[in-house]
Amino acid sequence: MNTSTAKAHIDLSHPRRKNRVANPGWFLVSPSVALLLLWMIVPLGMTVYFSMIRYNLLDPGINEFVGLDNFTFFLTDSGFLPGATNTLLLVGSVLLISVVFGVLISALLEASEFLGRGIVRVMLISPFFIMPTVGALIWKNLIFHPVSGILAYIWKLFGAQPVDWLAHYPLLSIIIIVSWQWLPFAILILMTAMQSLDQEQKEAARLDGAGPVAIFWHLTLPHLARPIAVVVMIETIFLLSVFAEIFTTTNGGPGYASTNLAYLIYNQALVQFDVGMASAGGLIAVVIANIAAIILVRMIGKNLTDKA
Amino acid sequence: MTLQQSRRLQSLLLGTLAWAIAIIIFFPIFWMVLTSFKTEIDAFATPPQLFFTPTLENYLHINERSDYFSFAWNSVVISFSATALCLLIAVPAAYSMAFYETQRTNGTLLWMLSTKMLPPVGVLMPIYLLAKSFGLLDTRIALIVIYTLINLPIVVWMVYTYFKDIPKDILEAARLDGATLAQEMLRVLLPIAKGGLASTVLLSLILCWNEAFWSLNLTSSKAAPLTALIASYSSPEGLFWAKLSAVSTLACAPILIFGWISQKQLVRGLSFGAVK
Numbered sequence: 157m158n159t160s161t162a163k164a165h166i167d168l169s170h171p172r173r174k175n176r177v178a179n180p181g182w183f184l185v186s187p188s189v190a191l192l193l194l195w196m197i198v199p200l201g202m203t204v205y206f207s208m209i210r211y212n213l214l215d216p217g218i219n220e221f222v223g224l225d226n227f228t229f230f231l232t233d234s235g236f237l238p239g240a241t242n243t244l245l246l247v248g249s250v251l252l253i254s255v256v257f258g259v260l261i262s263a264l265l266e267a268s269e270f271l272g273r274g275i276v277r278v279m280l281i282s283p284f285f286i287m288p289t290v291g292a293l294i295w296k297n298l299i300f301h302p303v304s305g306i307l308a309y310i311w312k313l314f315g316a317q318p319v320d321w322l323a324h325y326p327l328l329s330i331i332i333i334v335s336w337q338w339l340p341f342a343i344l345i346l347m348t349a350m351q352s353l354d355q356e357q358k359e360a361a362r363l364d365g366a367g368p369v370a371i372f373w374h375l376t377l378p379h380l381a382r383p384i385a386v387v388v389m390i391e392t393i394f395l396l397s398v399f400a401e402i403f404t405t406t407n408g409g410p411g412y413a414s415t416n417l418a419y420l421i422y423n424q425a426l427v428q429f430d431v432g433m434a435s436a437g438g439l440i441a442v443v444i445a446n447i448a449a450i451i452l453v454r455m456i457g458k459n460l461t462d463k464a
Numbered sequence: 465m466t467l468q469q470s471r472r473l474q475s476l477l478l479g480t481l482a483w484a485i486a487i488i489i490f491f492p493i494f495w496m497v498l499t500s501f502k503t504e505i506d507a508f509a510t511p512p513q514l515f516f517t518p519t520l521e522n523y524l525h526i527n528e529r530s531d532y533f534s535f536a537w538n539s540v541v542i543s544f545s546a547t548a549l550c551l552l553i554a555v556p557a558a559y560s561m562a563f564y565e566t567q568r569t570n571g572t573l574l575w576m577l578s579t580k581m582l583p584p585v586g587v588l589m590p591i592y593l594l595a596k597s598f599g600l601l602d603t604r605i606a607l608i609v610i611y612t613l614i615n616l617p618i619v620v621w622m623v624y625t626y627f628k629d630i631p632k633d634i635l636e637a638a639r640l641d642g643a644t645l646a647q648e649m650l651r652v653l654l655p656i657a658k659g660g661l662a663s664t665v666l667l668s669l670i671l672c673w674n675e676a677f678w679s680l681n682l683t684s685s686k687a688a689p690l691t692a693l694i695a696s697y698s699s700p701e702g703l704f705w706a707k708l709s710a711v712s713t714l715a716c717a718p719i720l721i722f723g724w725i726s727q728k729q730l731v732r733g734l735s736f737g738a739v740k
Contacts, residue, residue: 184556185572188620191553192579195613199587199594206589261485270479278724279490285723286493288676289694290712294496296698297705306495309511340489341734348731349739386735397583400676400691404698418677421585426592426681435589442586449581 200442206435213429226436230424233433238412239420242327243444246334246416247395253335254391255384258342263372266350277347284340288400295333296322296405326406326414333401338394342387349383350376389452396445417441493716500709507706522710529707530693536715539689542604543672546611547665553612554619555661559649561620562627563635573624576617577736584614584677595682604687607679611672618733619668625737626660627653663729666722670730673719690715 207226209219230236265277283291299306300321308318321329353376361371397418402408408415408423415423421441425434499507501518526532561569591610592601600606630653638652654661676691683692694715697708723730731739 182560184560187553188557188576188616189572191613192576192616196579196582199590200582202590202593203587261482264478264482264485268475268478270475270482272483273479276482276486278727279486281723281727282490282493282720285670285674285720286716287674287691287694287712287719289680289691289698290496290716291492293694293698293708294492294712297708298495298499299492304508304510304512306491306512312511336489336492344727345731345735345739348728352739383735383739386738390734393580397585397677399585400680400695403680404695418583418585421588422681425585425589431589431593438583438586438588441583445581445583445586449578 203435203438203442206431207439209432211431211435213431222432226432227440230433230436230440233420235412235415235420235423236437239415239417242412242414243396243416243418245327246331246398247392249331250335250338250395251388251391253331254339254342255387257339258346258387259377259380259384261339261343262347262350263376265347266376267368281340281344281347283336284338284344286337288337289404291337292333292401292404295329295336300329322406323410326410330398330401330406330414333405334395334398337401338391341391345383345387346380349380353379385452392448392452393445396441396448417444493720496709497713498709499706500713502706502709504704504706507709522706523714526707526710526714529704530696532693532711532714535688535690535693538604538683538687539673539691539715542607542611542687542689543669545604545608546615546672547668549608549612550615550619550668551623551661551665554616554623555649558620558623558627559653562624562630563632573621576620580614580617588681591678592681602683602686602688606682607687607689610678610682611675614675614678615668615671618671618736619664621736622664622667622733623657623661625732626657626664628737629660630656660729663726664733666726667730667733670719670722 208221208223210222210225211219261280265273265280286294297305302308302318302320302323305318305321307321311318319325358371358375361375366374398416399418399422402414402416402419403422406414408419412420417437418441421434421437424430424437498514500522501520502513502516503519503521506513506516561573595601595603595606634656635648635652638648643652673689674691676695679689679691680695683689690711694708694712697704697711
């Protein structure tokens, strides 16, 4: 339907467009484009410049050119390897958890009519709307706390020694907190996508003798390919820069056990005030994000504009 | 067992499973709200108390530890200003891309999306130093400008997909009747797209309200929004779990309700129009 109206539009609007003073298109888009261009180029340009000079806010005045030294320092810093590994682990596991459980939970909700389905739906998506700082602190104090947390209580109920989650399993704890925030996002998107699945097609498959598993595998899952791609893309953007959850719970520790690249760079920048090195790290983060972006846009970018 | 009975049993089992999962996922929020009605002693008690004498103390003395209302006011001012500014810039762009499509439109849309791929840490230092040299550190203006820019791509996309659904004939008709561009947008387009614009506003408000990278790094006290106030409870100076819970409940309640009301429409914006 979209394509047909688009064609009709081209046919109709051509003669009329000349009546207008000018095509308003360029003039109306330009503020957005100009602002976004400025937002990208100015700070990025400054980051490139800072990354090649010696620049520490605690030691001002000496801003000599040092070439690629900052990059060497950042890449050989004892925090870089754990930071990069943790970033990868965090993004990978949260993506996996939210896609797998997101598909299963939304399939469960679609599978049958039951009492209070609307309430269940609302409960399932709620964590997505909770502020990251709130979510992190609730988990830290009320759930993970080794003395009064809920998990400590459950552990004791079964006669086990309570675990100090954030001290002993810092990265796992962060993964749980972040998954708790982003699994609901996947459920929200996938549930809506499933509702748009053609029910007649499903009914026809059922009449042909297909079981629920076969229907799920051959009908529902292919229908979800695009929404899943969307979930992966959006979550990747946000998960590469997880910050507040680490800032409010573990501060990246113990050691570098729960430091990701975003937190590492923040630490260089606003704790140690090493502008040069933080900028070099920032550029490395940009490069990593862009590699992910290129892959993801290749995967689904065309899909997005095709349908929109 | 008849077929109908087995169907009913199956639906009962699946329903129970769904309820169990929902209760686990929702539990932290439920527990936060519950804790906000406890005394500090009850909040820290072992084993955790499910039944207790509720108190409103934490809400009545919400300003005791820090000036809650000034933080909340900052959140309100920043979120609403950034959303208004963003819409003002995005609507014309979306209008022209939806109704005057050129060969560059698709490319422009994707490019806008790609600016979201720029991780904030990549530009943390320049933005911090720029804000510092313009005297904008710890001011609302800095956050308003930044939130406008980081949400602009999403808002353009969302409005664009709503405009795309409007039949062009309606605009053509208005134009034939001699409507100017401004009249066409204000009198014809906006009333039709009201619903879509409302959910765009909600999404932008939610994103601004919950943003916690720039607010933590660029504000300290004067312009700090609620995200920063709550982060301040992470310091180990003392255990204020009940107060933390009360502040958190108040800070999250409006957004949670917005989210519940508009879940369906938010999907569209959050998925850049790919899921409707």
